[in-house]
Amino acid sequence: MNNNQLLAVQQLSFNYGHKPALIDVSFELPQGMTILLGPNGAGKSTLFSLLTQIYGIQQGDIYFNQISVTKLGYQAMQWLGVVFQQSTLDLDLTIAQNLYYFGHLHGYSRQQSLTKAQPLLMQFELQHRLHEKVRRLNSGHRRRLEIVRALMHQPKVLLLDEPSVGLDPASRQALADVVRDLCREQKISVLWATHLIEEASDADHVLILNQGQLLATGRSHELQNRYQQASLAEVFMVLTSEV
Amino acid sequence: MRYWYGFYGICQRELLRFLTQKARFASALVRPLLWLIVFAAGFRAALGIAIIEPYATYINYEEYILPGLCAMILLFNGMQSSLSMVYDREMGSMKILLTCPLPRWFLLLSKMIAVAFISLLQVSVFLLFAYFYGLELAPMGYFYGLLAMLLAAIMLNGLGMIIGAWVKQLENFAGVMNFVIFPMFFISSALYPLWKMQEASNWLYQLCRFNPFTSAVELIRFACYQHFNATAFYVVLGCGIIFMLLAIISFSTERFNQN
Numbered sequence: 001m002n003n004n005q006l007l008a009v010q011q012l013s014f015n016y017g018h019k020p021a022l023i024d025v026s027f028e029l030p031q032g033m034t035i036l037l038g039p040n041g042a043g044k045s046t047l048f049s050l051l052t053q054i055y056g057i058q059q060g061d062i063y064f065n066q067i068s069v070t071k072l073g074y075q076a077m078q079w080l081g082v083v084f085q086q087s088t089l090d091l092d093l094t095i096a097q098n099l100y101y102f103g104h105l106h107g108y109s110r111q112q113s114l115t116k117a118q119p120l121l122m123q124f125e126l127q128h129r130l131h132e133k134v135r136r137l138n139s140g141h142r143r144r145l146e147i148v149r150a151l152m153h154q155p156k157v158l159l160l161d162e163p164s165v166g167l168d169p170a171s172r173q174a175l176a177d178v179v180r181d182l183c184r185e186q187k188i189s190v191l192w193a194t195h196l197i198e199e200a201s202d203a204d205h206v207l208i209l210n211q212g213q214l215l216a217t218g219r220s221h222e223l224q225n226r227y228q229q230a231s232l233a234e235v236f237m238v239l240t241s242e243v
Numbered sequence: 244m245r246y247w248y249g250f251y252g253i254c255q256r257e258l259l260r261f262l263t264q265k266a267r268f269a270s271a272l273v274r275p276l277l278w279l280i281v282f283a284a285g286f287r288a289a290l291g292i293a294i295i296e297p298y299a300t301y302i303n304y305e306e307y308i309l310p311g312l313c314a315m316i317l318l319f320n321g322m323q324s325s326l327s328m329v330y331d332r333e334m335g336s337m338k339i340l341l342t343c344p345l346p347r348w349f350l351l352l353s354k355m356i357a358v359a360f361i362s363l364l365q366v367s368v369f370l371l372f373a374y375f376y377g378l379e380l381a382p383m384g385y386f387y388g389l390l391a392m393l394l395a396a397i398m399l400n401g402l403g404m405i406i407g408a409w410v411k412q413l414e415n416f417a418g419v420m421n422f423v424i425f426p427m428f429f430i431s432s433a434l435y436p437l438w439k440m441q442e443a444s445n446w447l448y449q450l451c452r453f454n455p456f457t458s459a460v461e462l463i464r465f466a467c468y469q470h471f472n473a474t475a476f477y478v479v480l481g482c483g484i485i486f487m488l489l490a491i492i493s494f495s496t497e498r499f500n501q502n
Contacts, residue, residue, distance in 0.1 A: 052342045077344040086335040090256070092263045097256075104252025105343035107245030 006031075006079070006156050006189055007051075012060035014046055014212075021046040023212045024060070029157065029189045033180055035200040036193040037236060038209035044193040045085060047209070048161045051191075052082050064157075078106070081150035085161040085193075087142055091135040095126060095145055098134060099152065106153045113152065120148040124178065140171040147175075151182070158182070160192045164199065172199070197233045206232065208239055215239045249345045250353045257357040260327070261364075271320060271365045275312040276372060283308055295436055297470040309378050310464035311433025313392060316369060317362045318456065321399035322424055324358040325407030348491045351404060355487065358403075359396035366392055384467045391466035395459035398479050401486030408493030431457040432464075455482040 007029040014022040022043045038044050049055040051062060053069060053076070062069045064076045089098055096114070103113025121127040124144040134142060143163055150158060160179070164172040176192075176199060183190055192199070200206055200220055208215045208223075216223055216239055220232045229235045261268065287304040298306075331337040340350055370385065380388065406423060430450050432440075437457070441448040451457050458478035465472035 052338075054338060054341055074344050074346055077342055080342070082338075082342055084335060084338055088335040088339045090260070090336055093256075093259055097259060101252050101256050102339060102343075104248040104255070105340070105345065107248050107344075109248065 006065060007191075008063040008066075009047075009051075010061050010063070012047070012050065012057070012062065014043075014050060014055065014058050021212050022050070025209070025212075025214045026060075027207055027214060027217055029191055030205055031187055031189050032183045032205065033190045033192060033201075033203075034205040034207060036191055036207045036209060037195070037197060037200060037232075038193070039195050039240065041211075042195075042209045043212040044209060045161055046212075048082070048084070048159055048193065051159060052080065053077070078153065079156045081153065081155035081158045083143070083146045083150050083158075083160045083163050085165060087146065089134045089142060089146060089149075092133065094131050094133050095121075095137075096130045098145070099149060102149050103152060108153070116152045116154070117148060120151055124148050139166045140168075140175075143167060143171075143175060144178075147179070151186075154186075156188055158188055158190045160190065162193055162195070164194065164196065172196075176201075197236055200232055208236060210240045245345065246349060249343070249349065250356075253340075253350070253353040254357040254360065257324075257354070257361055261361050267323065268365065271316060271323075272369055272372070274319065275315055275369055278308065278312055278315070279305060279373065279376065279378075295438070297465045297468040297472075305376075306378055307436070308434055309373060310388070310467055311431070311460050313366050313369065313388070314395060314433055314456065314460045314463055315428055316366050317359075317392060317396045317399050317459070318424060318428060320362040320365060321358065321396065321403040322406070322420055323403075324354070324361075324400060325403030325410075326420075328354075328404065328407040329410050347494055351491055351494055352487070355397055355400040355404065355490075358400045359393055362396040362400075363389060363392060380467050381469065383469055387469055388463055388467040391463045394476075394479055394483065395463060398455065398459060398483035398486055401483055401490050404490035405486060405493055408490065427454060427456040430454050431460055433457075433460045455479065458482070 008027070010026050012022055012025045013020065025043075025047065036044055036047070046055070050057060053074065057070065064072060064079055067076075069076050090101070093101070099117045100110050100113050103110070103116065108116065118127070121130070124147065126141065126145060126148065129137070129141075134145065137145065143166075147158075147160075147163070158179075163179075164175060167175065179190055179192065180201075182188060194200075202220045204220055205218070206220050206223060207217050216226075216235070218226065223235045224230065224232060227235045227238055229238060283305045328337065331340075341347070343350070367389070370380075402423075428434075430447065431454050432451060433456070437448060437451055440451050455478060458475040461472050462475035462479050465475065
């Protein structure tokens with residue numbers, strides 16, 4: 001394993017009963033944006049559930065800072081920020097109350113939570129809506145709030161499970177731009193799961209997952225050269241039609 | 244400090260959720276008040292209560308069922324909190340709790356204690372209403388009674404959490420509520436003394452005796468009159484520990500795999 005990689009997955013397999021969901025998946029997450037590309041049912045959410053320890057590992061291992069999560073346990077979560085596919089905000093609480101709750105769970109006082117969240121709230125243009133109930137926010141702003149919350153504790157790795165679901169194309173692009181800026185500014189590693197090929201840019205690292213198997217990894221343009229295709233969409237079509 | 248803030252955060256969220264759900268608070272109060280004012284008034288004439296421990300003299304039926312109704316609030320709130328866990332799981336907010344850097348046993352224990360404090364808040368308001376209705380305890384009776392209720396609430400929350408861990412959908416939970424809450428409440432000493440039950444049916448009496456909710460009711464009843472019921476205390480404590488351990492096991496990673 002490369003010493004610079006904060007997150008590494010080794011020969012990870014997972015079954016729901018007898019049905020395999022992940023088969024021998026291995027990869028290392030570099031610094032910057034990594035797009036986990038796969039159709040619905042590819043195993044992306046299962047992989048996220050394993051990375052966040054919601055599911056226990058059945059086979060293989062996951063390493064944070066070269067230490068197995070089986071040894072680290074819940075302590076690994078301090079390096080990880082997560083935005084799940086399904087919203088996890090408390091709709092009946094205000095933005096501030098949601099952030100305080102998350103901050104407390106990570107060991108911060110109310111004031112510390114606010115101090116940590118303030119620059120992010122400004123970056124995501126939510127600073128004036130602190131005392132509004134989450135129920136009153138539109139889906140785009142809820143997504144932004146979830147990213148603010150996921151970054152509050154300054155994680156080294158940010159996991160985003162289909163964060164653009166339910167957003168219009170402009171909001172989707174804006175979200176991707178903000179996350180890419182974060183990668184540059186804060187030097188974090190981002191794993192962005194999606195089934196939308198257009199969300200990957202040429203500079204992004206790409207993982208292609210289909211039917212629980214990792215089919216290819218590399219920069220978008222590298223994959224195009226390797227498989228001699230004109231676009232990432234064509235690479236994806238070629239690889240997924242082979243399985 | 245991380246543990247303290249984690250506990251504080253869970254308690255604060257439970258309180259905020261409780262305060263935003265005004266209908267829940269109202270129904271938690273209306274239910275026992277209806278039993279106290281309507282049901283007890285009707286049954287006062289039909290049911291004579293002999294002198295039994297911890298009472299020193301003959302008492303009204305309203306006075307008899309007061310501890311049982313306090314326990315009823317704890318039971319309903321304990322089950323309702325597990326309902327909220329099923330809701331949290333369906334809505335996804337449970338994931339925030341499960342992905343924080345704190346051990347699951349601590350999170351579950353914190354939630355149980357937080358819900359117990361919310362239950363005590365409801366019981367305190369109910370006791371205030373009861374006071375104005377004419378049912379008064381000695382000042383130390385309130386103190387000991389609330390301590391007993393805290394222990395009973397933790398036991399009942401533990402039971403609620405076990406059920407919450409095994410129920411996958413909100414729709415299924417309504418059925419479980421009917422199969423757990425009503426049998427536990429009616430097959431206990433909350434509404435009628437055990438000797439009355441024994442007169443009616445011996446097997447029902449035996450069921451009442453072994454129902455941990457009966458011990459919770461009796462522990463509260465004795466504490467409200469500044470007496471200590473050792474048997475009830477050990478049953479509630481023992482069942483509380485067992486339910487808590489089972490709840491923690493139920494919420495282990497393996498359980499979530501199956502879900």
